[in-house]
Amino acid sequence: MISIRGLCKRHGQRAVLDDITATVERGEIVAIVGPSGGGKSTLLRCLNALDDFDAGEIDIAGFSLRPAPTPALRKQHRRLRAAVGLVFQQFHLFPHLSAADNIALAPRLVRGAGRAEARRRAAELLAQVGLGDRGDAFAHQLSGGQQQRVAIARALAGAPEVLLFDEPTSALDPEMRDEVMQVIREVAGGGITMLVVTHEMQLVANVATRIWVLDGGHLVEQGPASEVLAQPKSSVGRDFFARIRAPEPSPGSK
Numbered sequence: 001m002i003s004i005r006g007l008c009k010r011h012g013q014r015a016v017l018d019d020i021t022a023t024v025e026r027g028e029i030v031a032i033v034g035p036s037g038g039g040k041s042t043l044l045r046c047l048n049a050l051d052d053f054d055a056g057e058i059d060i061a062g063f064s065l066r067p068a069p070t071p072a073l074r075k076q077h078r079r080l081r082a083a084v085g086l087v088f089q090q091f092h093l094f095p096h097l098s099a100a101d102n103i104a105l106a107p108r109l110v111r112g113a114g115r116a117e118a119r120r121r122a123a124e125l126l127a128q129v130g131l132g133d134r135g136d137a138f139a140h141q142l143s144g145g146q147q148q149r150v151a152i153a154r155a156l157a158g159a160p161e162v163l164l165f166d167e168p169t170s171a172l173d174p175e176m177r178d179e180v181m182q183v184i185r186e187v188a189g190g191g192i193t194m195l196v197v198t199h200e201m202q203l204v205a206n207v208a209t210r211i212w213v214l215d216g217g218h219l220v221e222q223g224p225a226s227e228v229l230a231q232p233k234s235s236v237g238r239d240f241f242a243r244i245r246a247p248e249p250s251p252g253s254k
């Protein structure tokens with residue numbers, strides 16, 4: 001489903017991704033964790049063809065990504081982005097479109113779906129994420145959690161084979177986090193292949209089948225979620241899981 005071989009990406013002199021090699025089987029849910037600046041967002045952007053890279057190869061959802069794509073190859077990237085959906089931390093809904101039109105846009109542009117068909121599918125997807133009655137609302141009329149659920153529905157509208165999530169709950173208050181995590185969990189249950197950058201223990205422990213630990217542009221650890229959680233081999237992994245497992249300090253305690 002996904003094969004990444006020797007992936008390297010630089011920003012100026014800095015190697016942001018350094019010789020990443022990994023595979024993802026169909027239906028796997030990979031949690032990508034690690035410290036800030038480790039390259040997690042950059043990796044997702046490369047997988048979605050939003051960023052070019054300097055060396056290596058990516059095969060994903062039937063598309064082949066290589067360094068320095070020709071204009072002809074670049075034209076395929078729009079179709080790739082329907083097959084490989086990306087959900088951002090900050091939702092990025094189109095502010096001038098209703099929720100339903102945000103969802104209907106890509107099927108119309110990319111697949112040439114008719115207006116009525118795209119609207120019908122948007123209504124189904126809105127119902128699936130618990131927003132069946134909010135299709136006419138604009139982003140500013142929706143809570144953060146609702147906006148993120150629309151963004152997930154929009155990603156699903158491309159009938160993706162792979163869904164990428166970049167810290168989908170980090171911008172949300174705790175009560176909205178739960179509603180979005182519930183939707184992610186349901187989508188995961190549908191058998192779609194997913195890569196989720198997250199600090200949420202609930203997602204890492206209960207939804208992910210595998211864990212990748214990314215640090216300084218290196219994939220320093222990868223394995224089945226249960227094994228990595230029980231006994232992280234990398235010091236970065238140990239630190240990371242110790243920190244997100246630590247109980248919140250109680251109010252008033254120093």
Ligand SMILES: Nc1ncnc2c1ncn2[C@@H]1O[C@H](COP(=O)(O)OP(=O)(O)OP(=O)(O)O)[C@@H](O)[C@H]1O
Pocket residue numbers: 011016034035036037038039040041042043
């Ligand atoms: N457009 C850019 N120009 C220059 N450097 C960049 C650019 N985008 C990212 N970087 C650098 O690449 C490195 C990896 O960034 P990236 O955003 O992928 O990390 P991350 O693991 O997602 O971090 P975080 O957990 O904070 O989101 C960082 O050192 C960052 O400063």
Ligand SMILES: [Mg+2]
Pocket residue numbers: 040041042166
């Ligand atoms: Mg990031």
